[in-house]
Amino acid sequence: MTADQPGSDEAPAETTPDEPPVDDAAPALDPEPDGQFGQPGPPLSRRNPFLIGLTGGLGVIVAYVIFLGVRNAASILVLIFVALFLAIGLNPAVLRLQKWHFPRWLAVTVLALTVVALLVGGIVALIPPVVTQTGQLVENVPGFIESLQRNETVNDLVQRYDLLTKVQNAINAGTVTNALGGVVGGARLLFGTIFNVLTVMVLTIYFMASFERMKSAAYALVPASRRTRVRLLTDEILTKVGAYMVGALAIAVLAGLSTWVFAVIVGLAYPFALAVVVAVCDLIPQIGATLGAVIVSLIALADSITTGIVSIVFFLVYQQIENYLIYPNVMRRSVKVSDVAAITAALLGVGLFGVLGALIAIPLVAAVQLIIREVVNPSMELK
Numbered sequence: 448m449t450a451d452q453p454g455s456d457e458a459p460a461e462t463t464p465d466e467p468p469v470d471d472a473a474p475a476l477d478p479e480p481d482g483q484f485g486q487p488g489p490p491l492s493r494r495n496p497f498l499i500g501l502t503g504g505l506g507v508i509v510a511y512v513i514f515l516g517v518r519n520a521a522s523i524l525v526l527i528f529v530a531l532f533l534a535i536g537l538n539p540a541v542l543r544l545q546k547w548h549f550p551r552w553l554a555v556t557v558l559a560l561t562v563v564a565l566l567v568g569g570i571v572a573l574i575p576p577v578v579t580q581t582g583q584l585v586e587n588v589p590g591f592i593e594s595l596q597r598n599e600t601v602n603d604l605v606q607r608y609d610l611l612t613k614v615q616n617a618i619n620a621g622t623v624t625n626a627l628g629g630v631v632g633g634a635r636l637l638f639g640t641i642f643n644v645l646t647v648m649v650l651t652i653y654f655m656a657s658f659e660r661m662k663s664a665a666y667a668l669v670p671a672s673r674r675t676r677v678r679l680l681t682d683e684i685l686t687k688v689g690a691y692m693v694g695a696l697a698i699a700v701l702a703g704l705s706t707w708v709f710a711v712i713v714g715l716a717y718p719f720a721l722a723v724v725v726a727v728c729d730l731i732p733q734i735g736a737t738l739g740a741v742i743v744s745l746i747a748l749a750d751s752i753t754t755g756i757v758s759i760v761f762f763l764v765y766q767q768i769e770n771y772l773i774y775p776n777v778m779r780r781s782v783k784v785s786d787v788a789a790i791t792a793a794l795l796g797v798g799l800f801g802v803l804g805a806l807i808a809i810p811l812v813a814a815v816q817l818i819i820r821e822v823v824n825p826s827m828e829l830k
């Protein structure tokens with residue numbers, strides 16, 4: 448009996464016309480790979496010793512390259528920093544001119560031309576007296592030495608320690624060997640100073656012209672949730688830097704005025720030029736006042752020994768008054784920094800970074816005090 452015959456126990460096999468017949472003898476196909484070139488392997492472990500060592504070595508190399516770059520460009524970076532500091536200090540004057548309906552470019556131009564005119568005027572006023580007084584000093588040196596030789600105490604010291612022989616040997620040893628080097632070094636110092644001054648002036652003008660754009664670009668890097676607070680704090684810090692510049696100018700003008708009064712009283716020639724020298728030197732933190740005092744005292748010595756001694760005593764007394772009375776009071780009123788903080792910051796700035804440290808010490812202390820008062824202390828009160 449076949450399957451097609453009625454009464455057969457086997458049911459006919461059901462087939463689907465859409466499915467092709469299966470060939471059991473055909474080999475199975477491999478699964479499709481994930482990529483064109485096969486399935487990727489597992490990622491490298493971050494704890495792999497080779498990967499850790501390679502990353503660390505690359506980090507050290509990059510850090511050393513950055514250190515070399517900063518060290519080689521240190522002088523240029525200092526000039527950029529000084530120019531930026533001056534631009535921040537002069538920006539309040541630019542804003543004042545803008546309130547008088549000056550366009551910013553015109554305000555920057557007027558301020559820059561004013562500064563250049565003051566510098567040129569000061570140099571023109573200084574050249575004649577410097578040349579004249581230097582010549583008089585050279586002429587009076589023999590008489591000054593002769594007066595010292597008449598002093599028994601000085602003669603005793605010279606004979607006891609054989610100072611004349613030692614000075615003569617030093618002059619003979621260094622005259623021929625160091626003459627050319629001294630000339631070359633002096634020329635290099637002169638042209639280097641001129642280049643640095645011009646560079647700072649040009650950079651300061653550029654920074655003043657684009658100051659608002661620079662601030663906007665810097666604020667754009669701050670998250671939007673904190674941008675308003677950062678803007679307010681930064682503007683206050685910049686205001687304190689400008690106030691410090693105004694205070695420093697006031698102290699320099701006071702030093703120049705005191706020098707002018709002293710020069711008129713003792714009868715020194717060119718009192719206005721001497722006042723300009725002291726005022727300009729006094730703008731240099733810490734060492735500037737001493738430098739101006741030395742210059743004026745040398746000119747006073749060229750006039751007479753008595754006038755020179757009186758000048759030395761005057762500047763010693765005035766510098767003590769300026770360092771411990773005038774400077775702290777002015778900085779407390781303008782930058783709102785305490786007397787102890789002002790003196791301590793100036794001394795630490797000079798000890799750590801020299802003139803540049805003294806230049807930024809007081810504004811930096813004012814900025815730190817503001818951040819501590821407005822940011823650190825409130826965060827400590829949070830539970």
